[in-house]
Amino acid sequence: xxxxxxxxxxxxxxxxxxxxxxxxxxxxxxxxxxxxxxxxxxxxxxxxxxxxxxxxxxxxxxxxxxxxxxxxxxxxxxxxxxxxxxxxxxxxxxxxxxxxxxxxxxxxxxxxxxxxxxxxxxxxxxxxxxxxxxxxxxxxxxxxxxxxxxxxxxxxxxxxxxxxxxxxxxxxxxxxxxxxxxxxxxxxxxxxxxxxxxxxxxxxxxxxxxxxxxxxxxxxxxxxxxxxxxxxxxxxxxxxxxxxxxxxxxxxxxxxxxxxxxxxxxxxxxxxxxxxxxxxxxxxxxxxxxxxxxxxxxxxxxxxxxxxxxxxxxxxxxxxxxxxxxxxxxxxxxxxx
Amino acid sequence: xxxxxxxxxxxxxxxxxxxxxxxxxxxxxxxxxxxxxxxxxxxxxxxxxxxxxxxxxxxxxxxxxxxxxxxxxxxxxxxxxxxxxxxxxxxxxxxxxxxxxxxxxxxxxxxxxxxxxxxxxxxxxxxxxxxxxxxxxxxxxxxxxxxxxxxxxxxxxxxxxxxxxxxxxxxxxxxxxxxxxxxxxxxxxxxxxxxxxxxxxxxxxxxxxxxxxxxxxxxxxxxxxxxxxxxxxxxxxxxxxxxxxxxxxxxxxxxxxxxxxxxxxxxxxxxxxxxxxxxxxxxxxxxxxxxxxxxxxxxxxxxxxxxxxxxxxxxxxxxx
Numbered sequence: 001x002x003x004x005x006x007x008x009x010x011x012x013x014x015x016x017x018x019x020x021x022x023x024x025x026x027x028x029x030x031x032x033x034x035x036x037x038x039x040x041x042x043x044x045x046x047x048x049x050x051x052x053x054x055x056x057x058x059x060x061x062x063x064x065x066x067x068x069x070x071x072x073x074x075x076x077x078x079x080x081x082x083x084x085x086x087x088x089x090x091x092x093x094x095x096x097x098x099x100x101x102x103x104x105x106x107x108x109x110x111x112x113x114x115x116x117x118x119x120x121x122x123x124x125x126x127x128x129x130x131x132x133x134x135x136x137x138x139x140x141x142x143x144x145x146x147x148x149x150x151x152x153x154x155x156x157x158x159x160x161x162x163x164x165x166x167x168x169x170x171x172x173x174x175x176x177x178x179x180x181x182x183x184x185x186x187x188x189x190x191x192x193x194x195x196x197x198x199x200x201x202x203x204x205x206x207x208x209x210x211x212x213x214x215x216x217x218x219x220x221x222x223x224x225x226x227x228x229x230x231x232x233x234x235x236x237x238x239x240x241x242x243x244x245x246x247x248x249x250x251x252x253x254x255x256x257x258x259x260x261x262x263x264x265x266x267x268x269x270x271x272x273x274x275x276x277x278x279x280x281x282x283x284x285x286x287x288x289x290x291x292x293x294x295x296x297x298x299x300x301x302x303x304x305x306x307x308x309x310x311x312x313x314x315x316x317x318x319x320x321x322x323x324x325x326x327x328x329x330x331x332x333x334x335x336x337x
Numbered sequence: 338x339x340x341x342x343x344x345x346x347x348x349x350x351x352x353x354x355x356x357x358x359x360x361x362x363x364x365x366x367x368x369x370x371x372x373x374x375x376x377x378x379x380x381x382x383x384x385x386x387x388x389x390x391x392x393x394x395x396x397x398x399x400x401x402x403x404x405x406x407x408x409x410x411x412x413x414x415x416x417x418x419x420x421x422x423x424x425x426x427x428x429x430x431x432x433x434x435x436x437x438x439x440x441x442x443x444x445x446x447x448x449x450x451x452x453x454x455x456x457x458x459x460x461x462x463x464x465x466x467x468x469x470x471x472x473x474x475x476x477x478x479x480x481x482x483x484x485x486x487x488x489x490x491x492x493x494x495x496x497x498x499x500x501x502x503x504x505x506x507x508x509x510x511x512x513x514x515x516x517x518x519x520x521x522x523x524x525x526x527x528x529x530x531x532x533x534x535x536x537x538x539x540x541x542x543x544x545x546x547x548x549x550x551x552x553x554x555x556x557x558x559x560x561x562x563x564x565x566x567x568x569x570x571x572x573x574x575x576x577x578x579x580x581x582x583x584x585x586x587x588x589x590x591x592x593x594x595x596x597x598x599x600x601x602x603x604x605x606x607x608x609x610x611x612x613x614x615x616x617x618x619x620x621x622x623x624x625x626x627x628x629x630x631x632x633x634x635x636x637x638x639x640x641x642x643x644x645x646x647x648x649x650x651x652x653x654x655x656x657x
Contacts, residue, residue, distance in 0.1 A: 056617060057617030057618050058618060059617055059618035059619055059620050060617050060618075062620055063620055063621045066621065067621075149506055151506055151508060156588075156592075156593030156594075156606075156614050157614040157615070157617070157618075158406075158614065158615050158617060158618025158619070159618070180407065181407030181408065182407065183406050183407045184406070184618040185406045185614075185615060185618060186405070186406060186407050187403065187404055187405035187406070187407065187408075187595060188594055188595075190594075190596075191594065191604075192508045192510055192592045192593070192594065192604050193592055193593030193594050193604065193606075193614075194510075194593070195588055195589060195593070195614065199474070199589070202474065202475070203508075203510070206478060206479050206482060206509060207482060207508060207509070
């Protein structure tokens, strides 16, 4: 909700700045709304492009670009190659965000508790029900764990954050993959659902023994109690900007089509295991080439000059070589830059 | 003489054609038909949108308790259960409370207190539902999870039936909390209606009863209640309808999970809440979107059934 409010406020502020600038419209991801809002504000004065972005949710954003009612769509979940071809779309990532695991265990401070992917899956499957379970104690030698019951909390509304989290659990646990799977909303085996990032944070805070997940930017700004996670190299890492950036840098972007990379569980001693890029969808047969050119110009400006703004909002900018690859891929879309 | 002439002139002008009348008649007829068209097209579009889901899942859609967006298996069972359960529970709590408020306001309250309490009831009815949702989430839910639910769970532990009704981890959210919030939301509606109709009872009826030596309670039971019975039922049904369709406030406190459990403290969802939560992430043409539209249609049908029941309850009065 805070994100949405911020986006509205930013949108209103931007509206007064440049009236005769070229205006582009976009819709979709709420996760990326704060950064697009800030970029829009800055780009309006810098390159004269006025962005009108509606944070309606990834699914709705994909619907809108399929119907061509906006100039670009934004999705947290990469769109499948067949769907891209069917609707004549090209896809590129813009920024990266991490997902944190948050807990409420009296006496345990941020990043003291260590968890692994399989443990997290078993907790959300309801197989581990007490915090002093042997399996948790094994990876946390020396930490005094209470016997409190574990209360899992998840996003009740369809959300890209849920996709990243459940995708990670599917990688870590065959049982999770088979029983639940990965999507923007899934059939949760147990626990309570809360609406929005703020709902999950508040619910976890209210229940002793609670565990949930949140975008790292939200967790950081609200000083939530995060946990360490074990990464693919077997090292325990805390959710920091450095760990998120390491994971993005260690990923092999060259192998995937349409940039549809899965950043979960990347190799590297420093890498944070749960994170994802957010994507933009652009028509390859634009009604108005001038509009597509403006969209490209906007994101080109964001890549070149917007990295500081992104970092300030706790997003991780794309690695430079990936940004260059995106610029090359843009050639598939008519309309120069 | 002059008066008669004036009278003639005026009656003459009255018999002339006046375009206002047919225009007004046409406009009011159009308004009436517009309502029918609007309702018809709403129901039709929900039904047409829901056809793929009805066709794919058949009648089982109504009873299936699975809601799995990954495997694309959808059922309305949990949502229908949650919708009806929260609405009925809230009615059980709200009707006696609203009756108490209305009874106090019309019969017992001193004159100087009637206005402030009456205005407070009306103000409560005007509070937007999102405010109730936030208040419920940040104030009521912590109270429930820390004090009310653990106490009730301990209290009824070992008592048959009740120990199943009040069980499970005290999340604070759930069917019971949702019903509580709904109660607070519908009480003003029902209380305001009851108060208004209680006041329509002719004073001479009540005075005669008092004259015969009736107590206040006897007057209420034997004079006021029968006289206003149908209107009171109408007010209750109004509240019930609101409880069935309430979205935002319920979404905040019901816990939103697709499971049915015997415990009133367990999380659930309602038709309105699941549509509000899942709609933004439902791609056009997907089975999920169709299932959500089908759910909307089912909610329409449930509301219609409630309305039909209240109409039949009102019928005896119409004959008199």
